Amino acid sequence: MTSKRLVFTRWGRPLNRSQRDDLHGRLLVTPTMLIVLAFVVLPFLAVLVLAFADVRLVDIPRLSLDRLTLTLANFRSAWGSDRFWSALGTTLAYAACTTAGAITAGLVVAMALRRPFRGRGLVRALVLIPYVLPVVAATTIWKTLLNTEYGLVNAVGRQLIGWENPIAFLTTRSQELGGIPIPVALVTVIAFEVWKTFPLAFLFITARLQVSPMELEEAAAIDGAGKVRAFFHIVLPQLRGVIALLIVLRFIWSFQNFNDIYLLTGGAGGTEVLAVRVYEELVTRANIGTASATGLLMTAMLLVLLFVYGWMIRRERA
C-alpha cells in the first residue's frame, strides 16, 4: 500500500523529504491561496485600475480592460472636495478618540478586576457582552435607547434630570453646552465604539497582567509607595508593549470602520468618515472611479500613519 503514497519525480526517483515537504506544503496551501488571490489580490489590483478610470455603476455589464481610458480625474475630484477633507478630519478624530477611550477603559477595568473577589468570573463574562453582541443588534438597541420619543436616555433626561427638549443624539451636529459646542453625534458614535471595543483591550491587558509578578509592587508598598505611584512606576511600564500593540490594532480597525457608524447615523450629523464617504460615492453617486480613488487615498493615509508610528516607536527604543 505504501507505493501508492510515494510521489515520484519526473525521472522516476522517489522524492526525498525536503522535496516532499515542499510539494505537500504548496499543495496544502493552494485552496487558501486561490481564494485569497481571487477575492483579495485580484480585487486590490482592480481597485488600482478602477481608481484611474471613468466608470459608473451602469457601465459594469460592458466593462472590459481594453476599453478603459486612464485618467487622474477621480483623484483630482476626491482631493479637491471639501467633503473628503472633512471626512478625513472626522476619521482621525474618531479613530484617535476610540483608540484612546477603549484602551483607557480596558486598562481601568482590568486593574479593578485584577485581584480575585467573589463573582469576578461572572463580571468578566459580562464585560465581554458588548464585544460578542452582533453589531446590528447592538446598534439597534442603542438607537432605541437614544430614541427621542420613547428611548430610556431621553426619558431619564427629561423626567428625572429636567432637560427641556429631548436630545437627538444620532443626528445633532453640534449643541452648545455651557458655551462650548459639543459635536453630539460624533461623540455618540465614539462612545458606542469605545463601549463595543474596550472588552478586547481589557482581555489583552488582563492577559499581560496575569504574567507580571506582584512582588515588585508588594516591595514598593512596604517601602511606603502608594498604589497610585506603584501603578505608574511599576505596572504601567510593564504594559507598554501590549498597549503599543493595542494602539496599532485599534487604530487600524477604527480608521476603517464602516458598519458601526453607518448603522448608527448613516453618516449624518457630522459623522461622515472616509469609509462612509467611499460607500456614498459608490452607491449614492454610483461612481466606481471616485469611490476607488477615495478608498485608495484612505488606505495610503492609513499606511503613512502606521509608518510614522512604527518610526516613532523604533526611535523611542533606540
Next chain:
Amino acid sequence: MNGGDRVLGVLKWLVITLTVIVCAGPLIYGFLLSLRPFASVAAAPLSLIPSAEEVTLEAYPRAMGEFGLGGFMLNSLQVALATVVLAVLFSVLGGYAAVRLDFFGRRSVNVLFLGVYMLPGIVLAVPLFVLLSRVGLTGTLVGLVLVYIAQTVPVALYMLRNYFIAVPASVEEAAMIDGCGRLALIRRVVLPMALPGIAATSLYVFMIAWNEYLFALLFLVHERPRWTVALGISQLTEFSVPATVLMAGSIAVTIPVVAGFFLAQRLLISGLTAGAEKG
C-alpha cells in the same frame, strides 16, 4: 492603608458596578422591551420592568413571521455554516503547512495574510462588487460565502497555526514512519490534538459571517428573499417597524452567538481534559 488607598478601594467597586451596568444594561434593556407591547413602551419609557399582565412574547413570532426574520435567519445560518466549513478546512490545511512544512513561498504567505488584514474592507468592497456583478454573483448567497471565506481564512489560519505549533512533531514523525500519509496524518493525528483550537476558530469564523453587514448590504440589498439577518434587521429599522419587534429581532440574532459561545466553551474544556487524561 493610607487615605489614598481607601479612596481607590471605593473607586474600584464603583468602576465594577458601572462596568456591569454599562456592559449588560443595553442587552437587558433590549430583552425587557421585547416583552412589552409597544404602546406601553411609548407611554411609559421609564418603567423598565414589564408588569405581570402586560408581559407578552408576541413580538417574537411577529418578527420571525410577519417581518420575515425567520427566513433571513435561515439564510444567515446557511451562509455562516458554509463559511465555517470551508474556511476552517482551508485554514487547517494551510495552517498545518505553514507550521510543519518548509516549502517555497512559506514566508510570502505570511506577508500576504498580514496584507489582507490591513486592507480596509470598504476598499476591497468596491472592486469586489464590480467583479462579482460582472460574473453575476452579487445577489446570490454563494458570492457572499466566497467573500466571507477570503475575509476569514487569514485570521483562521493565524489562529490555528498557534494551536498546531503546540502539537509535538515527534508524534507526527512516529505516525509517518508507521506509513501514515499526509492527509491521513492531519485527520487522525493533528486534528484531534488541535480540536479545542478548531472549535475556537470555528466559533470565531461563525461570528464574523453571522454578524457581517457591509458585503451583505452591497450585494443583496435589492434581493429581499436572500437578505441575511443582519441586513434584514438593519433594513427593518428604516421602515416603521415597532421598536419592540426590532428588539425581539436583536435578541433572536444574538442567541446563536451566545449559544455557540457556551457550546464551544464546553468543547474547549472537554478537549483539554481529554488530552490530560492520557497523561
